[in-house]
Amino acid sequence: MNCRIRYTTEKSIQNTKKQSIMQELFGKGKVLNLEDMVEYSSGGVISKQVLKNQSGNITLFSFDKGQGLTEHTAPFDAIVQVLDGEAQITIGGNPNFVRKGDLWCKRCRAQ
Numbered sequence: 789m790n791c792r793i794r795y796t797t798e799k800s801i802q803n804t805k806k807q808s809i810m811q812e813l814f815g816k817g818k819v820l821n822l823e824d825m826v827e828y829s830s831g832g833v834i835s836k837q838v839l840k841n842q843s844g845n846i847t848l849f850s851f852d853k854g855q856g857l858t859e860h861t862a863p864f865d866a867i868v869q870v871l872d873g874e875a876q877i878t879i880g881g882n883p884n885f886v887r888k889g890d891l892w893c894k895r896c897r898a899q
Contacts, residue, residue: 823871826850833857851875866894 827834828850839846844864849857856875868877874887879894886892 822848822869826871828852831855868892 825836825838826848827836829852831852833852833855834848834850836848837845838848859878868875868886868891870886870888870890870892872888874885877884877886877892884892
C-alpha cells in the first residue's frame, strides 16, 4: 500500500512539474520556435509533448529515415506542421505526401 501511495504522489508531482513547464513554455503572448525545440535520434523516433489540456495536445515528433507511427485513432483533430524533411501520412489507405513548410490537417470528429 505504501508503495502504491508513493507512486501516485511521485506521478502527481511529475504531472504538476510538467504542467508548470508547459505553462511557462506557452505563456500568453510568447513566441516559440518549434524547430529549435525538436530533438533528433539516429535510428529512432522522439516524441516531446509540449502542451496538453482538455482541448487536445501539441506533440513534437522527429523520425529517422524509415521510422514512423503505427496506425492509431485519436479523439481530436490532427494537424501536422512539417518543420524539416518530408513524410508520407496515410489515412484510410490514402497517402498524403508532405515536406518542410507544409501544413496537413485531418478532421477527426463531426461538428
